[in-house]
Amino acid sequence: MRKHHIVLYNPRAPFFTMPLALIAVGSALDRSRYEVTLVDGRLEPDPVARVLDATDGALCLGVSVLTGIPIRDALGVTRAVRARHPRCRIVWGGWHPSLFPRETLNEAGVDAVVVGQGEEAFADLVERFAAGRTGQDGRDGQEGEDGENGRDATGVIARRPARDINDFPEHDYGLIAVERYFALKRERQLDYTTSQGCRFRCTFCADPTVYGRAWSGLEPARVATELDRLWHRHHFTDVGFQDETFFTHANRVGAIAEEILGRDLHFTWMATMRGDQGARLDEHVLLACRHAGLRRVMIGLESGSQQMLDWMKKDLKVEQVFVTAEKCRRHGIAVLCNLIVGFPDEPPESVAATLDAAKALRALGPDFQVALFYYRPYPGTPITDALARRGHPLPRSLDEWAAIEESTSHSPWVDAGKRALIDRFSFYQRIGWARPDAWRVPLQAIARWRCRRDVYAFPIEKTIVEWVRQVRA
Ligand code: SF4
Incomplete structure (x- = not known):
C-alpha cells in the first residue's frame, strides 16, 4: 500500500x-x-x-x-x-x-x-x-x-x-539531521525533553494557559534507555534538557541521575530548575546529579523585588534562589539566572532590586551568570490580558504578532534614562565578572567598580569594545 x-x-x-x-x-x-x-x-x-x-x-x-x-x-x-x-x-x-x-x-x-x-x-x-x-x-x-x-x-x-x-512512542531523532544541529551549536549537544507542562501559575508565562497547569514526566528508566541508545548512535557530549521545569519531582530527578550513572554514560548536561525546587532539593540528589554530569542549571528569578515576584505569582522567594545558588556553588554546578525588567508600571526601586540581585549572583563567581530581558506582552498570559483590558494596544493579526520582537524591542514601561542604565549594566556585568583574562584585568576591575557603584556615565570602555567588535566583524 x-x-x-x-x-x-x-x-x-x-x-x-x-x-x-x-x-x-x-x-x-x-x-x-x-x-x-x-x-x-x-x-x-x-x-x-x-x-x-x-x-x-x-x-x-x-x-x-x-x-x-x-x-x-x-x-x-x-x-x-x-x-x-x-x-x-x-x-x-x-x-x-x-x-x-x-x-x-x-x-x-x-x-x-x-x-x-x-x-x-x-x-x-x-x-x-x-x-x-x-x-x-x-x-x-x-x-x-x-x-x-x-x-x-x-x-x-x-x-x-x-x-x-509515557503513552507516546520514543522520539525518532532519525527525522532530523542531528549532525547539522551539532555544527550550528558548535558543540555535540543533544536536546531532549523528559517532561511536558508545568504546575506553576506565573502570570507572564503562557505555559499554564496552553497546558492547563498539567505536568507529566517520562519514567526515569525510559529516559536513560533512550539517552543510552542516542548516545551510542550520535556520540554527543552534552544534553540540553529542554523541560519547562526539569526538577519538578526530586525523586524522579534523583532516579534519572542514578540511571545515567548505572549505565556508565559519559556526557554532561544542563537543565531548568526553579529556585524553590533547588532550595528544597536534598543535597544527595544534587550530588548524584553532579556525578551524573549536571554542569549547569537555568533558573528564572525574573525579579529581585519580592513585591514584583508576588505580583506575578511566581510563588518564589528571592532568598530561595540564593540558597540554590550557594548549593550549586558547593557542588561545582554553574547557574544561569534569567531576569526581566520593565513589567507594566514597575517602579524604579524594583528595577534597582533586580540589578542588585544580578550583582550579588555575579559576585558568586564567573560560573554564575545572568541574562537580562525586557518584558514583552506575549499572548495568553494574565498580565497581557490585563493590559488589553486597560486599552494597551496589542497585535491582532498574525502579521502583527510576527513583528512583536521588533515593535517592542524595549519595554514601554522603561524610560530612556532607565534603559540606558540597564543596557550599560548588562554590558559591564558581562565583562566585570567574566572568567579572568590577563588582557582584560584592568577593564574587568573598572567594570566591577562601575557596577558596584552604579556609575555608568561616559561609558568609554563600552564604546571602545563595541568599536573593536565592529572592526573585527
Ligand atoms: S515561568 Fe516557568 S515556572 Fe512559571 S509557569 Fe512558566 S514554565 Fe512554569
Whole structure:
C-alpha cells in the first residue's frame, strides 16, 4: 500500500534548539502508513523552495509556530504551499496557534489548528485527511468541546485532553539531521525533553494557559534507555534538557541521575530548575546529579523585588534562589539566572532590586551568570490580558504578532534614562565578572567598580569594545 506523505515544517528562528515538538508529533504517527519528512527552515538556504518540493503530492503539511519571528516564516511557507499545492492540507500547531486558534484560521492557507498537546490531535487529523474527510466532527460554525474536533467558520480546531507522555512512542531523532544541529551549536549537544507542562501559575508565562497547569514526566528508566541508545548512535557530549521545569519531582530527578550513572554514560548536561525546587532539593540528589554530569542549571528569578515576584505569582522567594545558588556553588554546578525588567508600571526601586540581585549572583563567581530581558506582552498570559483590558494596544493579526520582537524591542514601561542604565549594566556585568583574562584585568576591575557603584556615565570602555567588535566583524 502506498504511504501518505506528511511534511512537518519548523520555521526559521534565531536559535538552534532541535525541533523537539515536531519530532514528537512525527514520531506519534503510524509510520507503517505515513512517510514523514521534517524540514527545518533554519537549515535550509531556501525554505520555501524546499517545502514546496517536499509537499508535492503530500497529504498534509504541519507547521509548529512560536509567537514572534517564526510566524513570518511560517506565513511565507504556508502561502506558497497553498498557492502551489491546493490539495495539501495545512495544519498549524504550537504555542501561538494554541493561544489564538480562531485568529490563526483567519489565515486563508490554514485548514486546521491543533491546540495544546499535539501528538494525538495531529495524528487524528491526519487519519481523517487520509480517509478523505475534512477533519471535523462538530457541526459547521461550532468549535468542538475538549476531546473532539470542531469547526470554526473557516476551519478545524483540534484538541485532545492532555495524555501522560509515557503513552507516546520514543522520539525518532532519525527525522532530523542531528549532525547539522551539532555544527550550528558548535558543540555535540543533544536536546531532549523528559517532561511536558508545568504546575506553576506565573502570570507572564503562557505555559499554564496552553497546558492547563498539567505536568507529566517520562519514567526515569525510559529516559536513560533512550539517552543510552542516542548516545551510542550520535556520540554527543552534552544534553540540553529542554523541560519547562526539569526538577519538578526530586525523586524522579534523583532516579534519572542514578540511571545515567548505572549505565556508565559519559556526557554532561544542563537543565531548568526553579529556585524553590533547588532550595528544597536534598543535597544527595544534587550530588548524584553532579556525578551524573549536571554542569549547569537555568533558573528564572525574573525579579529581585519580592513585591514584583508576588505580583506575578511566581510563588518564589528571592532568598530561595540564593540558597540554590550557594548549593550549586558547593557542588561545582554553574547557574544561569534569567531576569526581566520593565513589567507594566514597575517602579524604579524594583528595577534597582533586580540589578542588585544580578550583582550579588555575579559576585558568586564567573560560573554564575545572568541574562537580562525586557518584558514583552506575549499572548495568553494574565498580565497581557490585563493590559488589553486597560486599552494597551496589542497585535491582532498574525502579521502583527510576527513583528512583536521588533515593535517592542524595549519595554514601554522603561524610560530612556532607565534603559540606558540597564543596557550599560548588562554590558559591564558581562565583562566585570567574566572568567579572568590577563588582557582584560584592568577593564574587568573598572567594570566591577562601575557596577558596584552604579556609575555608568561616559561609558568609554563600552564604546571602545563595541568599536573593536565592529572592526573585527
Ligand atoms: S515561568 Fe516557568 S515556572 Fe512559571 S509557569 Fe512558566 S514554565 Fe512554569
